[in-house]
Amino acid sequence: MPETALPGRRGQAARNDVVILDAARDVFLLDPKAPISAVAERAGVGISALYRRYPSKEFLLCRLCHDGLRRFISEAEASEVEPDGWAALTGFLGRVVEADVHSLTVHLAGTFTPTDEMGMDARRANELAAGLVDRARESGRLRRDAVTEDVGMILECCAAIRVEDPVRTSELRRRYLAMLVEGLESGDGPDLPGPPPRPGEMNGRWRPS
Known part of the structure; x- marks a missing residue:
């Protein structure tokens, strides 16, 4: 029937x-x-x-990247239940790296025109990331000169690591994420060199070339 x-x-x-x-x-x-x-x-x-x-291919590329953006949002929202601000941020970073969300950002930026819905979700993602950074700073564990935009760059650095074996790729990403997270933690060392990424500075990559 x-x-x-x-x-x-x-x-x-x-x-x-x-x-x-x-x-x-x-x-x-x-x-x-x-x-x-x-x-x-x-x-x-x-x-x-x-x-x-x-x-169209552009439609498919857009869907792939939007799915990655939604996964970012989902993981950030899940971190809100963690009472410790530092654990919330570092746990979020680990899950997003493991999900390989930012490989799509690194490889596909500029290959399609983002939709208005993607723009709204991108703003939501940034708000959530900023909240995680603020909570980590309030915990006293985050270095004073770290900013929200550093989170995205750390995730992209990990996503750039890729070898032929997926298991080895995951191992290497966890290794270097641990190093980067250690650099995020407050301590007695000098300030980070150079100014941090400006809000919206990397957005130009999404314009089709």
């Missing part, structure tokens, strides 16, 4: 969507200039099936 067949079709469509997005992430992290046909081939679906869901 139609009532039972429709949920089945929806379920299959949802499964296909996951497969397509996973394939797109793999393909475009290796080569942001790859054609959308490479995604269909990797996903094992017909190009027409892919285009029914994602009418």
Whole structure:
């Protein structure tokens, strides 16, 4: 009957969507200039099936990056229940690095035009990150010259680490995140060299080249 067949079709469509997005992430992290046909081939679906869901490569790139932004927001919101401000910030950093959210930022910035919804979510993400930084500073553990924008740069530094073996990539990222987090902690050392990133300074990367 139609009532039972429709949920089945929806379920299959949802499964296909996951497969397509996973394939797109793999393909475009290796080569942001790859054609959308490479995604269909990797996903094992017909190009027409892919285009029914994602009418253009730009649309697909936008979806990938927006999903990463939503994951960032989700992890930041989850950190709000942690009573210790320093633990909230460092736990958040660890989870976002493990989820590999910022590899998409590093590789795909400038390859599509962000939507208004992405802009709103980006502002929400920045507000949440600023809240985590403020709480870490109130705990007394965060160095006095660290700013919210440093958080994004630390995440991008970790995302830039990538070797052929995914397990080794994860190990190396955790190693260097630990070093970077130690540098965030307050101490008796000198101030950081140079001025920090200015608010919005990195936003220009998102304009299509």
